[in-house]
Amino acid sequence: MPSSALNPPPTLADLERRPPPAGPAIPSTPQHPAFGQSALRQRRNRSNSHSSHDSHDSHGSHSSHSSHSSYARRHPDRVPPKAASPNGAFLSVLAILSLVLAYTLVGLWIFIKGFLLTRHELTGVNECAKPFDPSWSLPVPPWSFDDALLLQWAETSLNPQTGAGECRLAPTHKKAVVLIVDALRYDFIASPPPPSSSAAQGVEDGWTPNPYYHNILSVPSQLTTRYGIPANANKPGPSSFIAHFTADPPTTTLQRLKGLTTGTLPTFIEAGANFGSAGTGVGQVNEDHWIAQFKASILAQSGKNEGGNAGLVFAGDDTWSTVFPGLFDSDKMWTYDSFNVEDLDTVDRGVETRLLPFLQQNHPNRTAGVHDDWRLLIGHTLGVDHVGHRFGANHPKMKVKLEEVQAFLKDIIEAIDDETLLVLMGDHGMDERGDHGGDAELEVGAGLWMYSKSGFGYTARKQHFDPAEYISGSEVEALLPSRIPFSPLPSPPYPSSGHRSVPQIDLVPTISILLGLPIPYNNLGSIIPDLFPHPDTLLRTLRITAKQMRTYLTTYAKHSPDLAAFSREFDTVWLDAVRADAELAALLQGGKRMEEVEKAWRKAAQAYHRFNRVSLMKAREVWAQFDMVRILVGLVVLVLGLAVIWMLKSGAQDGLLGVLPIAAQQNDENGEATTETRKEKRRSKGTQELLSIVLQSITRPAQIGTAVGVAVSQASYLLPLISSLPKFGVIESTLASATIASQLSLLYDHLPQTLVSGKKEGEGDVPNTTKVLNVAGYVILAIHAGLFASNSFLINEDRFILLSLSTLITLRGLRCIGSCPTTRGKIRSAIITLLSLLLVRLASISKVCREEQAPNCKSTFFSTEALNSPYLMIASYLFAYLLPTLLAKFLGQSKSFVGIAPLFFNFGLRPTLMLGSGYWLLDWVIPQDFVVESGWGERLDWLKGWVAKVDLVLLCVLGLLFWIFAPLCLEIRQEPANTASPEREENKPKVTIRGYANSLGSSYLLLVGIVVSLLWLVTQPAGQLSLAAVVLAAMLALELGDAERDTLILHDQKHNPSSPIRPPHLSSSEIATLTLLSHLAFFSTGHQATLATIQWRVAFLTSPVLSYPLSPLLVLLNCFGQLTLLPPLLTVLSVLWNSTPQPRGSAKKMFTPQHILAALLTTTLYNTVLLLSLGALSALVFRRHLMLFKLWTPRFLMASVAGVMVQLGGLAAATAGWQVSNKVNNVFGSEFQ
Incomplete structure (x- = not known):
């Protein structure tokens, strides 16, 4: 049935037929009490002759305010009192929601401090004062083994x-040139397939090299094919080594720079430090690293002071200034903005311009005395990475950028001398969309190339010698294979043995040995054996590396227990290595045959290499410690908080028992009636009384808990009995104890009555279908929370969202079809259901696949990996134009598209949506060849930034101000009198208030439109189409929910005709539908619970330069806006939708604040259950699971952000509901409780 059927727009005649107050007749100019002293009045002259007109200004007045005021003063008994303000009721709603948010924040903070602790950093430095000895030999072994x-x-x-x-x-080299090409994937530099390809063998593999990135940067592979490692050379010569360079996740630049210089492993939570800026200390390396060792060595050799210049030169990514402040020569460091992914060339041109003068003697910018004295040149280019982010790997601009790197590399190779080591590497890889951050094969698969014109050493041995195979054993190969497959370069045509692969941290000890430096103190990498092709040299490097690693592990065990579980294994493999070394020493001392010595050499090398690899892999398994005490305390707070949310939700619906004041009338001694206020135990009515009961329960326990927390925090430092437990700070301990005490008191006082509370007095029976739907919402929630117990279900969460959402909509639709009393209502419900299912399915078409979903998933969010198509642009513009019209249709159902609504939708919402589409159209046009050739690129780029700025100002400033001060969507229409029989009541002039029945919902929808337009701007075109589908599906869900409540009211009137009508609360299935729709919007706008799907491009929406705090806020809005802003806004809109105001004098109060509170608490309940499920599973069940930091931790962080932001959004949504209620209170005199 139509949603407005129960709430037809009233006429002035209808209102006038209400019983007048006792006393003399009201003057001939009628003033309905509902209008009060507002300006929404319509004068009716004595002759009853009116010209029909429409008034689109609900504040237009045609009567004298002063005459009405004087009448009120003369006849106070005939004018209803001024309606009570809704401020108290809504302030109570905000207070209760804030309390729930505080509980969540405390529990989450304590839990995260225990679960996501960073790796314990040791600040020790390898103080190697002993000079190298070319004739060094093993010392005499012990007399007994x-x-x-x-x-x-x-x-x-x-x-x-x-x-x-x-x-x-x-040292084999005195100088080094290190060129880091950001996101340089291994196959970008890999050698082409060997001549004996599969085609020659009659095997059809179907593989062809990619024309945009394969064999473009070919210098490394050409020199490797020509020179390789001269394993049996008897004199120095050029040597080249190329390998797959495995990065440790998270594959973000800052964390990779730490690993490439210190040899340490990152922790997952450190990925957030990538947004640190220079000078803040966030992301700064405090551990020993090879660049600092190189600088110290140079200064010691030259006799300079510690702060002097050492000839360390850097140009490129400004992340280095964050990681290594003050390390490079102050006058030889040039950094460039690293986050401006729109700029493909500035950083690369800067690196070339700054570094080549140091290398080329005839360079025009070379200055004698300035460019001569250098020992280390580091360049970090960003063009390849930015092309990937901007266009994806498979794009012509990638070929152009790799050709530029090729030319730059050729200049470097030509200019370096025999004493210079050249290293080319990627800090991480990229997937085909250009994204990185996680641990997918393409993200961790960087490339490494090392080259020297003088070689890395020579063997003077006649037999063939493969160092990697020489030191490898079956156990080590099982732990960390030296050759791995790589999907972009499959076999065939590449060898089935795979590609040579080394961990990135192996560069640290390798480059340290080559430059004659001590190995950094915290290093966990081993040397790259291919660069040390003599057994003696190889063993010595392995021994030095293992000895330093043993020192680090021993020291680490004294500071942290997280490696204690592997201490016995460490001791065993170390003893095996020492025993093999002692056996070799005994053979050398005894002058044994060379064959025996050779075997002992290899055995010792393998043993040390095994120790190095076992240490690395065990540390990688741990890589972060867990504080179980904090984890359990945090979980306790979250569990109790969940129970409190349930209890408060029930209290908002049915009230809580407590001691509350009640007014009672009695006669005094003179027989006059007096009112006395006394207190008695009863159920709360309204949110103010609910808040009063809550404060009664938590105030004193919170005070006691605070005192206990302070005492416990001090006792943990004083009492030996608990000195072994983790020490809680004063703030941490106080918050935890005060929170738990207040939660327990609140639950003890009210949870039992909540669990056993039955049907309220006067409340009718609820249909069984409604009970089933209410249970269905919680069943979906339980399944959603339970699917995280399986990695397969977690990976395919987006499919579950689609399935569960379709199921809920179908169940709700069938229930409405079966319950509607009219055929028209049944047909309408069926159409709504089918359209909802269609929109949900269309929205789900756009998606980005996780790596784990392959090969059963194909990303459709981008038309060609990272480039939006012109068809999407056209569709985006079309929907930007049509969406306001479609939303207006929903207002038209309740005759609410009146007043300011047409003005807002046509001249506010539609232009801002089209600006959002226009931004992405310009973003697509600018890199096109015809624009680049025309020279209009910079001007269009400037225009693009201003389009975003104008749109943001229109939405966030002008739009919000307009909404705050705009009147309700109302219109007064007057019908002329029937002059034939003017004396009859029905023939008198009628004034109809259009939009009255949905005056709350229509005004609130304008705010929802502003938020949707803001999300539209930060969402790329494919996501915009999905967002439009989700918004329309949500509006249909609102209509479905309104129809459900209408049928409940009709059912209640039928079975309890004498009971007063009380609007039902939103069902759990309705709120679950809205929450699942927000999840669908998250997945369909190009997101997954992975770092790689973060769309960094939106950080530069308004400017090519990163700006704080706007850029992080834009990224946050893009990632979580749909997930966190839509649920609370749509929930409150659902409460207000078609909620008819009760005018002044009706003796009825509106329960809107209670309904909003109960609905928002149910939304919070949904998100808190997901958060608690993920937290408990991650910390208690899967904390040692191999996929913990790949699957559960990112999803937990997503749930954490969503859980907090949904509650913050709930506060904002409730405040907006307060504002709308104030407008209704001022216009109609409606009262709220």
Whole structure:
């Protein structure tokens, strides 16, 4: 049935037929009490002759305010009192929601402090004062190979500080040039397939090289094919080494720079430091690293002070200034903005311009005395990475950028001398969309190329010698294979053995040894054996690396227990390595045959390499410690908070028992009636009384808990009994104890009555179908929370959202079809249901697939990986134009598209939506060849930025101000009198208030339109289409919910005709539908619970330069706006939709604040259950799972952000509902409780 059937627009005659107050007749100019002292009045002259007219201004007045006021003063008994303000009721709603938010924040903060602790950093430095000895040999072994003697021999004789051990080797190179090409994937530099391809063998593999990035940057592969590693050379010569360079996730630049310089492993939570800026200390490296060791060595050799210039030069990504402040020579460091992904060339041109003068003697910018004295050149280009983010890997601009890198690399190779080591590498890879951040194969698959004109050493051996195979064993290969497959370069045509692969942190000890430096203190990498092609040199480097790693692990165990579980295994493999080394020393001392020595050499090398790899892999398994005490305390707070939410939701619906004041009339001694206020235990009525009961329960327990928390925090430092437990700070302990105390008191006082509360007095029976639907909402929630127990279900959460949403809509539609009393209502419900299902399915077409979903998923969010298509642009513009019209149709159902509504939709919403589409149209046009060739690129780029700025100002400033001060969507229409029989009541002039029945919902929809337009701007075109479909589906869901409540009211009137009509609360299935729609919007706008799907481009929406705090806010809005802003806004809109105001004098109060509170608490309940499920599963069940940081941790962080932001959005949505209610209160005199 039509949603307005129960609430037809009233006429002035209808209102006038209400019983007048006792006393003399009201003067001939009628003033309905509902209008009060507002300006919404219509004068009716004595002759009853009116000209019909429409008034689109609900504040237009045609009567004298002063005459009405004087009448009120003369006859106070005939004018109803001024309606009570809704401020108290809504302030109570905000207070209760704030309390729930505080509980969530405390629990989440404590839990995260225990679950996402960063790796314990040791600030020790490898103080290697011993010079290298070219003639060094193993010391005399112990007289017995007893375990204790072997360990003593290792700690004394092999100790470089106190014994004869080594801590460095003679440098093979005095200088180094390190060129980091951001996001340089391995296959961008890999060699082409060998000549004996599959085609020659008659095998059809179907693989062809990509024309945009394969064999474009070909210099590394050409020189490797020509020179390789001269394993059996007898004199120095050029050497080249190329490999797959495996990055440790998270594959963000800052974390990779730490690993490439310190040799340490990152933790997941450190990815957030990528937004740190220079000078803040966020992301700064405080650990020992090879660049600092190189600088110290240079200064020591030259006799300069510690702060002097050492000839360290840098140009490129400004992240280096964050990671290494003050490290490079102050006059030889040039940094460029790293986040401006729109700029493809500035950083690359800057690196070339700044570094080539140091290398080329005839460079025009070279200055004698300035460009001569250098020892280390580091360049970090960003063009390849930015092309990936902007267009994807498979794009012609990628070929152009790789050709530029090729030309730059050729200039470097030509200019370097024999003493210079050249390193080309990527800090991480990229997927085909150009994204990175996670641990997908293409994201961690960077490329490494090392080249030297003088070689890395020569062997003077006649037999073939493969260092990687020489030190490898079956156990080590199982832990960390030296050759791996790589999907962009499949077999065939590439060898089935795979591609040579080394971990990125292996660069640290390798480059340290080559430059004659001590290995950084915290290093967990091993050397790259291919660069040390003599057994003796190889063993010495492995021994030095293992010895330093052993020192680090021993020291680490004293500061943190997280590696304690592997201490026995560490000791075993270390003892095996020392034993093999002692056996070799005994053979060398005894002058044994060379064959035996060779075997012992290899055995010792394999043993040390095994120790290095076991240490790395065990540390990688742990890589972050867990504080179980904080985790459990945080979970307790969250669980109790969930129970409190349930209890408060029930209290908002049915009231809570408490001691409350009640007014009672009695006669005094003189027989006069007096009113006395006394207190009695009863159920709360309204949100103010609910808040009063809550405060009674939590105030004193919170005070006691605060005192206990302070005492406990101090006792943890004083009492030996609990000194072993993690120490809580004063703030942490106080918040935890006060929160838990107040939660327990609140639950103890009111949870039992909530669980056993039955049907309220006067409340009718609820149809069984309604009960089933209410249960269905919670069943969907339980399944949603439970699917995180399986990694397969978690990976395919987007499919579950589509399935569960379709199921809920179908169930609700069938229920409405079966319950509607009229055929028209049944047909309308069926149409709404079918349209909702269609829109949901259309919205789900746009998606981005996770790596784990392959090959059963194909990304459709981008038409060609990262480039939006012109067809999407056209569709985006079309929907930007049509969406306001379609939304207006919903207002038309309740005759609410009146007043300011047409003005807003036609001249406010539609232009801002089209500006949002126009921004992305310009974004697509600017890089097109015809625009680049015309020279209009810069001007259009400037215009694009201003389009976004204008749109943001229109929405966030002018739009919000307009909405705050705009009148309700009302219109007064007057019908002329029937002059034939003017004396009859029905023939008198009639004044109809159009929009009355939905005056709350129509005004609130304008605000929802502003938020949707804001999300439209930060969402790319494919996502805009999905967003439009989700918004329309949500509006249909509102109509479906309104129809459900109408049938409940009709059912209640039928079975309880004497009971007063009380609008039902939103059902759990309705709120679950809105929440699932927001999840669908999240997935269909190009997002997944992975770092790689973060759309960094929107950070530069208004400017090519990163700006704080706007840029992070835009990224946050793009990622979580649909997930966190839509649910509370749509929930409140659903409460207000077709909620008819009760005019002054009706003796009825509106329950809007209670309904809003109950609905928002149900939305909060949904998100809190998901958060709690993920937190408990991650910390208690899967904390040692291999996929913890790949699957559960990102989803937990997503749930955490969503849980907090939904509650913040709920506060904003409730405040907006307060504003609309104030307007209705002022116009109609409606009262709220």
